[in-house]
Amino acid sequence: MVELKIPTKMNRGCNVRTKLLHKHGRQLQEKNNLCFRYYKWVLWFSLSLYFFSSYFISYKPIPIPQSHIYSSKSAVVSRALSESTNSTFLPQHPKSDQGNIGLLKNLKIYxxxxxxxxxxxxxINERCSSHLFASEVAIHRALLNSDDGVRTFDPFEADFFFVPVYVSCNFSTANGFPAIGHARSLLSSAVHLVSSTYPFWNRSLGADHVFVASHDYGACFRTMVF
Known part of the structure; x- marks a missing residue:
């Protein structure tokens, strides 16, 4: 025999109330999701507007100087003019030249x-006087053969002291490039010789002594030697 449970009035009220609460909660959740998306888009739009406005306010275009485009023929002519040794193509500045001559007139180098x-x-290596870094040889020879009174044989009247050390003439047998691994010891030896034999290095701590650094290391040797 099957029993039929007839829902009472109270049970029906509870069921209706539960459905209403469930429906209301779902609507509230959807409303919250909608509000969240709305505020997210508002925040994104505000940030985008802020960055774009800041960019346009602070942006200052850099003026680009007008450049002239030369044809290949003009470029060749220009290069030919720049390489020419004819003084008629060079701007003449007699006053400036006279000033430079005046500055060098009393310069003395020992x-x-x-x-x-x-x-x-x-x-002994023929490349030493003609390779990429050969200016250290050329400057030394120019001072030795100077006939303009720049070189002095009296160190007490010298303004500068030239220390002729060739560090770029040791070529690598592997690739033929200058191998300057010996340069540190060679320069240190030269400094020791000059400072212990003559009084002039110690007088200025080498401030008026000139070395030619025509290689890639340049003045970096100073931190390794002095």
Whole structure:
């Protein structure tokens, strides 16, 4: 025999109330999700507007100078003019030239006569006087052959002291490039010789002594040697 449970009035009220609460909660959740998306889009739009407005307010275009485009023929002519040794193509500044001559007129440089192991012994390699870093050789020769009164044989009247050390003439047998691994010891030896033999290095701590650094390391040798 099956029993039929007839829902009472109270049970029906509870069921209706539960459904209403469930429906109301779902509507409230959907409303919250909608509000969240709305505020998210408002925040994104506000940030975008802020960054764009800041960019346009602070942006200042950099003026680009007008450049002239030359044809290949003009470029060749220009290069030919720049390489020409004819003085008629060079701007003349007589006053400036006279001023430079005046500055160099009383300049005196004393050239140290170091043992040949520091310079001329390296000339056994023909490349030493003509390779990429050969200015250290050329400057030394120019001072030795100077006939304009710049070189002085009296160190006490010298403004500068030239220390002729060739560090770029030791070529690598592997690739033929200058190998300057020996440069640190060679320069240190030259400084020790000059400072212990002459009083001029210690007088200025080497401030008026000139070395040619024509290689890639340049003045970086100073931190390794001095």
């Amino acid at each position: 050239v140290y006569e170091l043992p040949s192991k520091y310079n001329t012994d390296w000339l």
